[in-house]
Amino acid sequence: MSFNHDIFHRIPVRGLQVFEAAARHLSFTRAADALGITQSAVSRQMSDLEKRLGVSLFVRSGPRIVLTRAGEVLFDRASRAFADLRAGVADCRVADGLSSVVTLSMLPSVAALWLAPRLEAFAEAHPEIDLRVSASRHLVSFEAEGIDLAIRYGTGNWPGVTAEFLASETVRPVCTPDYARRIGIGQPSDLLKATLIHPDTEEGWSAWFVAAGVVVDAVPSGPRFSDDTAALNAVLGHQAVFLGRSVLTARELEAGRIVAPFDIEVPASFSYWLVRPVGQEPSVACDSVRKWILRAFGRPAPDS
Structure with a gap:
């Protein structure tokens, strides 16, 4: 099989690295997170790589991407090559006593x-x-x-x-879209009919209802978790609403697995x-x- 070496020499290694990450994650956003760059930078790198190769590597459908046949072939080779390079970097540092x-x-x-x-x-x-x-x-x-x-x-x-x-953070109610629809959460006072998970922090439901302008004699009782992971798992099970910490709920919110029904936040202490x-x-x-x-x-x- 003949190969045009001029094409290979015109392809930057960085572009191949970005392609390998995007193909592995099937997401420009997740590839950007993994590489520590912006999503727009990933998109630009992929457009440039496709232009240099003269082939389409991805089929774009909104936020989702799918590899073309050419993309699958390149990813198969690139993934193995970069895995070998990563292992080589680790091995050479071990050999030099730097691991x-x-x-x-x-x-x-x-x-x-x-x-x-x-x-x-x-x-x-x-x-x-x-x-x-x-x-x-x-x-x-x-x-x-x-x-x-x-x-x-x-x-x-x-x-x-x-x-x-x-980082500082805020807390605000989070739940699954299904739970919000089932309970009928449209305004802050609707949360009084939901199952409320109480956080193990100083910022509780009383402070949030005050910030939301909801007057309550007593906040409904509910389960209290000492760990946010367990509380979030209960929320993901469509069972309750939790006062989620912004740093720890950011990924689930971005992925759409949970929603924040209101923009009202309380600063964390x-x-x-x-x-x-x-x-x-x-x-x-x-x-x-x-x-x-x-x-x-x-x-x-x-x-x-």
């Missing part, structure tokens, strides 16, 4: 709802780092428990640590912080994890 273990502590809900959907993106960015996640509700002891970094939820004034601000021990010189791997977390939260990642 490292980093232990990261956080709340179980943050691990399940914020970190877990981003683990693939982290692995792609840092194949040389062996990330260990310690999910716990107690305030960990860095030295005693072998923790390198922690994502904490609070006011940021813990003794003996350096805390970098990651606590924020997310990236924490490390004072005076401890971070390893290269630890600092790489730190910078990745800052970028994932949309914060600038300055030098150590």
